[in-house]
Amino acid sequence: MEKKVCELFAGVGGFRLGLERSSPDWNTVWFSQWEPNKSKQWAHQCYVSHWGDINEYTGIDISLVPKESIPNHNLLVGGFPCQDYSVARPLPGSNGLEGKKGVLWWQIRDVLIEKKSPFVLLENVDRLLKSPASQRGRDFGVMLACLADLGYSVEWRVINAAEYGAGQRRRRIFIFAYQNNTNYAKRIMDEPINLITSSGFFATTFPVESNLDMNTVALDYGNLPELSATFSFNFDSAGYMRDGVVYTSRVTPVYEEPMPLRNLLERDVADKYYLRDRLDKWTYLKGPKKLKRTSKDGYEYVFSEGGIAFPDPIDLPARTMLTSESSVNRSTHVICDPQTKELRLITPIEAERIQGFEDNWTNTGMPEKFRYFTMGNALVVPMVTRMGRTLKQIFDNE
Numbered sequence: 445m446e447k448k449v450c451e452l453f454a455g456v457g458g459f460r461l462g463l464e465r466s467s468p469d470w471n472t473v474w475f476s477q478w479e480p481n482k483s484k485q486w487a488h489q490c491y492v493s494h495w496g497d498i499n500e501y502t503g504i505d506i507s508l509v510p511k512e513s514i515p516n517h518n519l520l521v522g523g524f525p526c527q528d529y530s531v532a533r534p535l536p537g538s539n540g541l542e543g544k545k546g547v548l549w550w551q552i553r554d555v556l557i558e559k560k561s562p563f564v565l566l567e568n569v570d571r572l573l574k575s576p577a578s579q580r581g582r583d584f585g586v587m588l589a590c591l592a593d594l595g596y597s598v599e600w601r602v603i604n605a606a607e608y609g610a611g612q613r614r615r616r617i618f619i620f621a622y623q624n625n626t627n628y629a630k631r632i633m634d635e636p637i638n639l640i641t642s643s644g645f646f647a648t649t650f651p652v653e654s655n656l657d658m659n660t661v662a663l664d665y666g667n668l669p670e671l672s673a674t675f676s677f678n679f680d681s682a683g684y685m686r687d688g689v690v691y692t693s694r695v696t697p698v699y700e701e702p703m704p705l706r707n708l709l710e711r712d713v714a715d716k717y718y719l720r721d722r723l724d725k726w727t728y729l730k731g732p733k734k735l736k737r738t739s740k741d742g743y744e745y746v747f748s749e750g751g752i753a754f755p756d757p758i759d760l761p762a763r764t765m766l767t768s769e770s771s772v773n774r775s776t777h778v779i780c781d782p783q784t785k786e787l788r789l790i791t792p793i794e795a796e797r798i799q800g801f802e803d804n805w806t807n808t809g810m811p812e813k814f815r816y817f818t819m820g821n822a823l824v825v826p827m828v829t830r831m832g833r834t835l836k837q838i839f840d841n842e
Contacts, residue, residue, distance in 0.1 A: 445518055445842035450561065451475040452506065452522035452552065456490045456806055456818045458799070459521040459565075462828025467836045473515040474498050476506050486810035487818050493808040506551045511558035519835065520555060523567035523823050524548045553590050563628075563838070564591075564621040565831065567823050570602045572617055573679040581677040587619075589663045589671050592688045596621040597629055599639070601646035602681040604697070605824040606761040608650055611703030612798045614764045614824055618831070620645045624686075628838050636660075636691035640682050649834045652682070652695040663688040706758040708797040709790075711783055718788040719778065726787070729774040730754035755780045755787055762790075762798045767820030769795060770813040792816060800825030 447469045451459050454477040463470040475498065477488040488503040501509045525548060556564065575583045591598050598621045606613040622629050634643045641647055641654050659680065665671035683692035719726055732751040738744050755778045756763065766775050769790070777790045792815040793803045799822045806815040 445562070445839045447471055447519065447836070447839050448473045448515075448517040449519045449521060450514060450517040450555070450559070452520065452555070453477065453524045453548065454487075454491055455523065455821050456487050456801075457494060458801070458823045458825050459523070459828055460495070461801065462825045463521075463832040463835075465825070465829045466832025469836065470832065473517050475502055476509065478503060478505050480505070484810075486814045487821075490806055490808045490810065490818065494805075506548065511554050514555060514559055516559060517561060518839070519563045519565065520552070520559070520561040521565045522552065524552065549587060553594075556594055560623070562623050562626050562842075563835070564596070564619070565835070566619040568617050568619070570615045570617050573602070573681075579676050581679050582672060582675050584679055585663060585675040585677060586668060586672050588685050588690060589665065589668055589688070591621050592663060592685065595624050597624055597686040598684070599644050599646055600683050601650065601695070603646075603650055603827060605827050606702040607697040607699055608827065608830070609700040609702060610761065610800065610824050610826055611705060611708050612762045612765065612824055616823065618646065627842050631841075636684050637693065639684050640691065640693050641695060644684065645834060645838075646682065649830050651698040653698060655693050655695050658691055658693040660692070661690045663690065702761040704759050705756065705762045705779065705798075706782065708762070708794055709758065709779070709782065710793055713781060713788060713791055717791055718786050720786070722772075723787065725772065726778060727754065729772065730778070754778060758782065765795060765798055765820050767817045769820050770816035792819075795819040799823070
C-alpha cells in the first residue's frame with residue numbers, strides 16, 4: 445500500500461516530521477492548519493516554510509473545505525482539540541446526525557465518510573477518556589460509535605512520553621483506527637487482552653507489562669443521539685474496539701530511561717530570559733497561596749493552591765509544556781541555568797527540543813510568544829517516529 449498521508453490540524457508539522465524521520469517513504473499529499481481567532485496564521489506559515497503549500501484550502505477553517513477536494517490518501521493523522529462531542533440532534537428527514545457546531549471531531553468524521561481512509565492515527569489530551577465530567581466517557585464513546593458505524597476497529601493508548609525515553613512528562617491519548625477489510629484487521633484477530641498487551645499496534649510500539657484486569661462494554665444504541673444522551677463508561681488507559689464491543693484495561697509501561705531536561709539546555713543564553721529583577725513575582729506565583737475570593741452570587745470563600753517545584757529540576761524530564769509557556773504563569777518552566785547558576789526561563793529552542801523538533805524549527809518569522817504557543821500545542825515528535833516504524837511494517841503487508 446502506498447504511504448500517502450493527510451494531516452489535519454497540522455500545527456507546525458509534528459506528525460509529518462515524525463513520520464518522515466521514520467521512513468522517507470511517507471508522502472504527505474495534503475494538510476490543513478487554521479488557528480481560529482488569529483489574524484496571522486503563524487503555524488500554517490511555519491509548515492509551508494518547511495514543505496511548501498499544496499492547494500488553496502490548506503490554510504482555512506476545515507469546516508469550509510470541500511471534503512471531495514482532499515486528495516486520496518491511506519493514512520489520516522491529526523492532533524485535534526478536546527471539545528464537547530455531544531450530538532446536538534438528528535438531521536431532519538434523514539438517518540444522519542449533526543454534531544455540535546464547531547466541534548472538530550465531526551470534521552474528521554466527514555473526511556472519513558468522503559475519503560474512506562484505510563488507516564487513521566489521532567492524538568488528543570488524555571482527559572478525552574473521562575469527559576465530560578457530568579457523563580464520564582460519553583465523548584470517547586461517541587467517537588468509537590462513529591468509527592464502528594464507518595467500518596473501523598480501534599486501538600488506543602494513553603502514553604506518557606517520558607516513560608518511553610523522551611524529555612517531557614506529557615500524557616496524551618493516541619487513537620489508531622483501521623478499516624475492517626484491511627489485511628491488518630484480518631491478521632490481528634487476537635484475544636483482546638493479547639492485542640492490548642502484546643500483539644496490537646501500541647503494545648508492539650510501546651511495550652507494556654502483562655495485565656489481565658479488563659473491562660468490557662457493548663456500544664448498544666439505536667442511534668448516535670441516543671448514545672450521546674445515555675452512554676457512560678470508565679475507559680482505562682488502553683483498549684480495543686471491534687464491531688461495537690469495547691475492551692479496556694489499565695496497563696503498566698515497560699519503562700525506558702527518560703531524557704533529563706539538563707541534556708536539552710542551551711549554553712550562553714541571552715540576558716532577557718533571566719528572572720533577576722522579576723524574581724519576587726515568580727516566587728509568589730510558584731509558591732503556596734490562600735486567597736479570599738467572592739463568587740458571582742456574593743459568597744466568600746478561600747481559594748488555596750500548593751506550591752510547585754521552583755526552580756524545575758533539570759535532572760528530570762520537563763513538565764508538560766502548555767501554550768502559555770511564554771507568559772508569566774505558574775505553569776511556565778523556570779530553571780537554574782547550570783552555566784550561570786541563575787534562574788531563567790527556557791528559550792524557544794529549548795522548547796523545540798523538549799518536543800523533539802529541530803533547533804529553530806519555528807524561527808520562521810513568527811513572534812517569539814507564538815513560538816512557545818506552537819510548541820505548547822505540538823506533540824512529542826519521537827513518539828510519532830516510533831509509531832511510523834510500526835505503521836511502515838503494517839503498510840508493507842497491505
